Amino acid sequence: MRKAIPFLLTIGVVASLAACSPADSTTAENSGDCTPTASGSASEAVQVSGDFGVKPEVTIDFPTDVSETERSVAIAGDGDIVAVEAATANVQFSLYSGATGEELSSTTYDETGLTPFPVDAEQFLVGIVKTIECSTAGTRVVGVIPPEESFADDASREQLGVGADDDIVFVVDVVSVDEPAEPALPRADGEDQPAEEGFPAVELDDDGRPTITIPDTDPPTELEVAVLKQGAGETIQENSDVVVHYVGMNWTTGEIFDESWARGTPSTFNTGQVVQGFKTALEGQQVGSQIIAVLPPSEGYGEAGSEGAGISGTDTIVFVVDILGIG
Incomplete structure (x- = not known):
């Protein structure tokens, strides 16, 4: 229903950014049974600067070429964890081409751009779920995602300017986490x-x-x-x-x-x-x-x-x- 998620949003430009270095992703936010996707050389090579919650400056060692999603932590948060299937992470994000390093889309990094992502690979792209799951609120994560775990159809790729063999790079700020809503009903009873x-x-x-x-x-x-x-x-x-x-x-x-x-x-x-x-x-x-x-x-x-x-x-x-x- 929704694999082509609403990436084409208004880009919000933030003028003031504070420099920082990517955090050591080995300090991943393991909690209970939630084990985050492993980092790799491609995700570690993505340089991200800027405060959490504002539009980051991102430099990518392109072209990237990964066989499965890699995930690194740029800023480690200590809030609620995205550990439950179908929990919703409320995020700001920027999306880049792994082939060229160019920005493809971005949220506005204000209240209007806050985007909910249910952590459900049936609803969202597998690589994006792998990037977000096991993160904590206050965390900025970097995902380098291969084509096999991103867009399934050519129309979405064409719309964003992504080649069929291109990775995408997803930089996401996890602002808050909502537990999955419990259905009031097993079926419609009207x-x-x-x-x-x-x-x-x-x-x-x-x-x-x-x-x-x-x-x-x-x-x-x-x-x-x-x-x-x-x-x-x-x-x-x-x-x-x-x-x-x-x-x-x-x-x-x-x-x-x-x-x-x-x-x-x-x-x-x-x-x-x-x-x-x-x-x-x-x-x-x-x-x-x-x-x-x-x-x-x-x-x-x-x-x-x-x-x-x-x-x-x-x-x-x-x-x-x-x-x-x-x-």
Whole structure:
């Protein structure tokens, strides 16, 4: 659903930076059963200067060439640890090309740029999860990530200017850590609503897992949302953290391209991090509801599509979502 994370953010330039040297990454923040990804020569060679929480100055010994993600600590923090699967790290970050050393994207390094990352390799790029997990709040970490553990589709790489064989370098400040939200419900428990004409049919198995049947008609050209079960819980506000079960299907092919039910655990994410149509469909709904959303390309992955998910630039996609809780 969201492997192409929202990297294309406004770049915030911070004028005052204090020089510092990368910390010894052997002082990794091991805690309990959490063992951080190992450092290596490539991550150790990345020079990072600047105070925590402000945009760093970064010099990369390019081109980098790693076979698996390497992680080094530039500034060691002593806050809460990102040790629980699906815990959320609230971060500021800068992204660079390992091939050229050039900056590709950055957050604003102010309150508007604080970005939540659930530590879940099913939702986010594996290399980014490896970089963030086991970090503590107050830590600045450097990840050098190979192509195999970064972007799965050419569209995301092209959008950022990353070659198919290029590493990426991720410098991230872990500002705070939120424990994973406990779903209030195992499945949507709202009151059944009458089926609306023109939508795909939805049937549920005994556990609540949906099966979607696409009608033999052309898809709508605008975003369409219908409530299948009306919940009575808390209302999702703009840019809320939510806990959901969902199925995503390609209207054109009838193939499921993403599904939390198959993984056995709900997904937790911020509505500001998903494609626009999915965000619009969720916000304003209540916990306990089940909804169906039909997204034309303009509300989904756009003309670029998502090659890794088998979605072309002309494909309409369908989501059936059980809203289980708000983080």
